[in-house]
Amino acid sequence: MKKIILDFKGLDSKEQIQGYLAEKMEFPLYYGRNLDALYDCLTDIMEPTAIMCSLPEKTDGCLPEGYLGKICRTFQDAEADNGNLAVFFGR
Numbered sequence: 001m002k003k004i005i006l007d008f009k010g011l012d013s014k015e016q017i018q019g020y021l022a023e024k025m026e027f028p029l030y031y032g033r034n035l036d037a038l039y040d041c042l043t044d045i046m047e048p049t050a051i052m053c054s055l056p057e058k059t060d061g062c063l064p065e066g067y068l069g070k071i072c073r074t075f076q077d078a079e080a081d082n083g084n085l086a087v088f089f090g091r
Helices: 014-024 035-043 066-081
Strands: 002-007 049-054 085-090
Touching: 002 014, 014 066, 035 066, 049 066, 066 085
Parallel strands: 002 049, 049 085
Antiparallel strands: none
């Protein structure tokens, strides 16, 4: 099983988050750096993959607000649609 650790601490903008994801997830050069492209790449994963998302401490509730919250929900949606993907959230 492939394991990927994503640390979102200190990433404040959409551009920072998307650039970080493109690099850490080793997405193709044509990756569109938006939520739809993220979902597409995540649901295309063919090998069993576990992704641990480390979220900033200052978030309230289960998922953060704003763009990072949308990223987290995209990961959850992709996990529901791709049996090869397991996503975990922590702080």
